Amino acid sequence: IPITLEEAFNGCEKEIKITRSELCPTCKGSKSKPGSNPETCKVCGGTGQIKEVSNTFLGQMVNVRPCRECGGTGKIITDPCDECHGRGSVRKTKTIKIEIPEGVDEGNHLRVSGEGNNGDKEGLEGDLIVTVHVKKHKQFTREGDHLYLEKQISFPQAALGDVLSIPTIEGKEVEFKVTPGTQSETVYKLRGQGMNSVRHSSRGNLYVKVVVVVPKKxxxxxxxxxxxxxxxxxxxxxxxxxxxxxxxxxxxx
Ligand SMILES: [Zn+2]
Ligand SMILES: [Zn+2]
Structure with missing residues (x-):
């Protein structure tokens, strides 16, 4: 799921459409037409296994393999369900709401329990695993829970010092002081103005790099x-x- 950095900061709810296999609503996964019953496999006698006994110089060897006739189930579907054609499952497209917690980072996986493919029995639904992609931000770059920002200042601002207003990820403005005599590329740390964290309750920091710009004209x-x-x-x-x-x-x- 692609999300913005702001959405990663605040957490959000997203809807995604997925196509998955669900238990066939007509036969409930039995694969047979309702009312009809599968026959016991004649090849394996319903055990689903074939035993082969061979005589070797070490003595008798018993080799057990699944029955090919019934696919190891011990049963033969004689009257397949019309809806799923005897597969027991059908493909369905569903819209699923995903809660994205605050602080998620690029490549994080979210597990939505029970929203994956169904095997062939009720209650055997797999999980849906969602990978988060955080889109690039115009102003901030991110490293873990910390954010980085570049701010251009003039030579007089750097030499005399100034109070600057800086945007934060929550859409507010914070003020910080550029000390007189600041050199270009100096990095200021604004504690607790970075990203929310999925691991701990404290926020990361915002690092502001001031760049002294020389006027072109x-x-x-x-x-x-x-x-x-x-x-x-x-x-x-x-x-x-x-x-x-x-x-x-x-x-x-
Ligand atoms: Zn069916
Ligand atoms: Zn069989």
Missing amino acids: LSSKQKNLLKEFAEISGDEIQHVEKGLFDRVKDAMK
């Missing part, structure tokens, strides 16, 4: 201020014109 005022900034900092900056190749690259962006 500057106004002349911005340029002058930056030049002044560089001068005060003691940086000697050579004047560079954008070449033709750079301008073509910019135009293609």
